[in-house]
Each structure stands twice: as C-alpha cells, then as structure tokens.
Amino acid sequence: xxxxxxxxxxxxxxxxxxxxxxxxxxxxxxxxxxxxxxxxxxxxxxxxxxxxxxxxxxxxxxxxxxxxxxxxxxxxxxxxxxxxxxxxxxxxxxxxxxxxxxxx
Numbered sequence: 001x002x003x004x005x006x007x008x009x010x011x012x013x014x015x016x017x018x019x020x021x022x023x024x025x026x027x028x029x030x031x032x033x034x035x036x037x038x039x040x041x042x043x044x045x046x047x048x049x050x051x052x053x054x055x056x057x058x059x060x061x062x063x064x065x066x067x068x069x070x071x072x073x074x075x076x077x078x079x080x081x082x083x084x085x086x087x088x089x090x091x092x093x094x095x096x097x098x099x100x101x102x103x104x
Contacts (some may be wrong), residue, residue, distance in 0.1 A: 003038065041066055057100045064093040
C-alpha cells in the first residue's frame with residue numbers, strides 16, 4: 001500500500017509539473033511483475049523468519065538474493081549488460097551468501 005501511494009504521489013507530482021507520462025503495455029506489465037516480485041520477497045521473508053533463521057543471516061540472504069534475481073532478469077528480459085565491476089559485485093554477493101549460510 002505504501003509503495004502504491006508513493007508511486008501515485010510521484011506520478012501526480014510529475015503530472016502537475018507538466019512532465020509527459022507515457023504508458024505502454026510493456027511498461028505496465030513490467031511494473032506489475034515488479035510488484036509481484038516485491039510481494040513474493042515479503043512472503044519469503046515471513047517464511048524464512050518463521051523457521052527460526054536468525055535475522056543476521058536471513059536478511060542479507062534475502063536482500064542479496066533479490067539483487068541477484070533482479071540482475072539476472074535485467075540480463076535476460078531487458079537485454080542489459082554487466083560491466084566487470086558489476087559482475088564482481090554480484091559474485092561478492094554470492095560469496096557473502098555462501099559464507100552466511102555456512103555459519104548458520
């Protein structure tokens with residue numbers, strides 16, 4: 001609800017400033033998928049913590065996993081490219097998740 005209200009407020013502000021707001025079927029579809037992804041991540045958070053996973057492990061794994069999933073979707077769906085530094089950052093996230101999971 002909060003995200004929808006903030007998004008609507010932002011669109012209203014752009015409209016009041018005279019900025020063009022272009023809607024497309026693809027853009028609306030991607031926005032809907034993003035909302036679904038956020039909702040699933042929140043549900044996953046509740047499931048993980050209800051199973052007794054410490055927040056010091058669960059939170060970084062969920063956030064890091066979200067970043068990885070977003071990057072992969074960007075590569076596959078939006079045909080984005082990664083620089084070497086971005087790839088190194090993603091590999092660092094994977095390494096961090098592995099270290100956290102081993103320590104749990």
